[in-house]
Amino acid sequence: MPPHLPPGIRIHHDPSNPNPGKRRSLTATRPFSPGDEIATFSNPLLVLPDNATMRTTCNYCLRRPSPTTTTTTTMATTTSGGQHQLKACTGCKAAVYCGAACQRAHWRAVHRAECKMFLRVREQAGRDWLPTPVRAVAQVLLMLRAGGDAAVREAFEGGSDDGNDRGGGGGWWWSGLEGNVEGFESADGGVVWKDFELQAAAAVVYAGVLGGDEVLAKAREILCKIQTNAFNRLDADTGMAGIFLDAGLAMVNHSCVPNAFIGFDKRTAVLRAERPIQEGGEITISYIDNTLPKAVRYEALKLYHFRCNCPRCDDDLDVYDVCETSPNIPLNSFSLQPDLEKLRNPPIDRSKVTKAEIEAIYKKWQALAKPEGGNEGEHLKLAKARWELCRPLVEARMWAAEPLPTTVLELATRWQTNYKMVVYALPLLCFLATECDPFKLVAPFMPWRIKGIVAIVKLLAVTGELTASGALVATGCTHEGLLGTLVTADQVSMCEALLRLAVRHGSVGAAEDWDVLQQAKSILEDVESLPGREQESNMLRAWAKDPEDPECAAFFETQVLKPIKTLSSFAVEILEVMLAGKSVVRR
Numbered sequence: 334m335p336p337h338l339p340p341g342i343r344i345h346h347d348p349s350n351p352n353p354g355k356r357r358s359l360t361a362t363r364p365f366s367p368g369d370e371i372a373t374f375s376n377p378l379l380v381l382p383d384n385a386t387m388r389t390t391c392n393y394c395l396r397r398p399s400p401t402t403t404t405t406t407t408m409a410t411t412t413s414g415g416q417h418q419l420k421a422c423t424g425c426k427a428a429v430y431c432g433a434a435c436q437r438a439h440w441r442a443v444h445r446a447e448c449k450m451f452l453r454v455r456e457q458a459g460r461d462w463l464p465t466p467v468r469a470v471a472q473v474l475l476m477l478r479a480g481g482d483a484a485v486r487e488a489f490e491g492g493s494d495d496g497n498d499r500g501g502g503g504g505w506w507w508s509g510l511e512g513n514v515e516g517f518e519s520a521d522g523g524v525v526w527k528d529f530e531l532q533a534a535a536a537v538v539y540a541g542v543l544g545g546d547e548v549l550a551k552a553r554e555i556l557c558k559i560q561t562n563a564f565n566r567l568d569a570d571t572g573m574a575g576i577f578l579d580a581g582l583a584m585v586n587h588s589c590v591p592n593a594f595i596g597f598d599k600r601t602a603v604l605r606a607e608r609p610i611q612e613g614g615e616i617t618i619s620y621i622d623n624t625l626p627k628a629v630r631y632e633a634l635k636l637y638h639f640r641c642n643c644p645r646c647d648d649d650l651d652v653y654d655v656c657e658t659s660p661n662i663p664l665n666s667f668s669l670q671p672d673l674e675k676l677r678n679p680p681i682d683r684s685k686v687t688k689a690e691i692e693a694i695y696k697k698w699q700a701l702a703k704p705e706g707g708n709e710g711e712h713l714k715l716a717k718a719r720w721e722l723c724r725p726l727v728e729a730r731m732w733a734a735e736p737l738p739t740t741v742l743e744l745a746t747r748w749q750t751n752y753k754m755v756v757y758a759l760p761l762l763c764f765l766a767t768e769c770d771p772f773k774l775v776a777p778f779m780p781w782r783i784k785g786i787v788a789i790v791k792l793l794a795v796t797g798e799l800t801a802s803g804a805l806v807a808t809g810c811t812h813e814g815l816l817g818t819l820v821t822a823d824q825v826s827m828c829e830a831l832l833r834l835a836v837r838h839g840s841v842g843a844a845e846d847w848d849v850l851q852q853a854k855s856i857l858e859d860v861e862s863l864p865g866r867e868q869e870s871n872m873l874r875a876w877a878k879d880p881e882d883p884e885c886a887a888f889f890e891t892q893v894l895k896p897i898k899t900l901s902s903f904a905v906e907i908l909e910v911m912l913a914g915k916s917v918v919r920r
């Protein structure tokens with residue numbers, strides 16, 4: 334039988350679709366608006382942290398306890414994390430858990446057999462972990478050997494496919510997960526397959542399910558199915574990484590102009606609408622970073638063995654083309670880019686750089702080697718080389734076209750933790766939040782945009798402290814415009830407004846206990862309770878309720894948006910000075 338699905342979606346089977354990869358798809362059984370939760374998937378077939386984080390992440394629920402952190406600002410002192418300790422399984426000492434309930438659940442699901450496997454791994458290989466794909470395949474082999482879950486058998490061993498299609502309803506067409514085995518066999522002249530053979534053989538040996546060629550072939554097929562259908566969870570903030578596989582969610586096809594996106598929260602995946610979806614319409618997500626140039630996207634999609642023919646690919650649309658016609662533009666009236674006309678008609682000069690040139694820039698940018706370790710000089714050299722490559726994009730004012738935003742983000746991230754550069758990081762983050770993110774991800778509830786806003790708040794907490802204590806100049810910052818803006822701005826009101834944006838949009842685009850949203854709520858509470866600014870706080874509370882109210886809108890415009898735009902306007906100049914040694918403003 335096909336996987337059981339939550340209400341709101343169904344698997345559509347169209348055997349006559351000329352595109353074989355799209356014969357099965359997920360469709361909506363009712364309309365969804367941008368931001369709506371379409372469905373949650375909380376009983377996945379496979380969830381595991383990757384090997385690098387398996388000792389620091391609960392192996393069942395994927396909770397990753399953060400060390401106790403205290404953020405002190407002029408506005409607030411926030412303490413978070415530290416409440417969960419991980420305990421290792423007393424048998425294998427390899428898997429760790431955040432509590433007895435998770436340990437028991439994992440034991441029942443797979444660890445009863447897996448525990449012995451880790452003992453074998455230590456005995457034979459002298460270590461406590463397995464490469465992530467090997468552990469994933471071994472888990473499936475162990476679950477299949479235990480004869481357990483019907484859903485696991487249906488997904489990995491196929492269903493009742495008698496080749497006789499009796500139309501979507503009965504499930505006779507279901508033959509398990511797609512594995513693209515032939516595609517993997519021939520990929521890269523067999524190099525990929527050799528690797529798969531080794532990984533599958535290791536899984537068979539360590540799982541202790543020896544049984545000749547048939548078992549090895551089964552293990553390779555399982556690996557192909559995992560590669561094709563599992564989501565790689567990666568949370569750069571917490572360092573959490575791992576894989577998640579649900580057979581129902583795996584029916585969702587790819588588009589580079591998707592109408593949905595997935596958020597993960599421990600063992601649960603939530604599918605949300607990014608754009609309006611009609612009843613009966615296909616639901617699509619992007620398997621890759623869909624804002625990259627076309628050739629780079631094609632390279633990333635090779636893993637899935639199909640040629641994308643979404644509108645972005647067919648017409649070679651860039652981020653600005655897609656943004657200009659996005660149905661989500663009006664949602665930005667409550668955002669850091671409320672100038673909807675600018676989203677519809679971005680002030681870029683396409684004559685300065687062609688799409689082919691952008692593709693070439695990206696490839697050269699990718700090829701520049703990243704320095705290993707923390708040598709500041711090497712990182713600066715790389716940033717200079719990358720910025721130089723981005724020059725045609727700068728000339729065209731195409732700030733949202735990759736690799737420009739990533740170049741800026743990486744630099745801002747490094748500068749945030751450097752006392753001498755921290756003040757300069759603020760204009761870069763404001764630039765990303767106003768000139769890049771809204772064009773790349775038009776819906777303001779997309780988690781990446783919320784992260785960008787909260788990052789500005791955290792930095793304002795630092796610059797606010799430096800401003801209040803008179804230590805701004807001691808950082809070595811000599812940019813008069815930047816210093817002047819910080820001294821005159823009401824940085825606390827800026828923070829409060831940003832937090833209100835983050836909380837409003839975060840509650841739409843992410844799980845309630847998403848770290849970033851929790852932080853935003855907690856800092857907002859602290860900011861609201863600061864004495865002596867009741868008037869500003871009341872104004873911003875009213876603005877969040879009714880952004881169109883003229884008085885509130887004017888307050889937001891002058892006290893929040895204007896300084897943020899001013900800071901943002903310094904970004905390119907700062908980059909030119911720091912990375913290209915220029916002293917002229919080139920905007």
Ligand SMILES: C[S@@+](CC[C@H](N)C(=O)[O-])C[C@H]1O[C@@H](n2cnc3c(N)ncnc32)[C@H](O)[C@@H]1O
Nearest residue numbers: 354355357511561562583584585586587637639
């Ligand atoms: C996670 S599965 C998606 C469900 C898949 N259609 C199925 O029937 O199992 C991923 C595979 O679906 C196919 N696929 C996904 N998106 C596609 C697209 N836009 N065009 C063609 N095939 C696609 C590819 O074979 C890909 O490897």
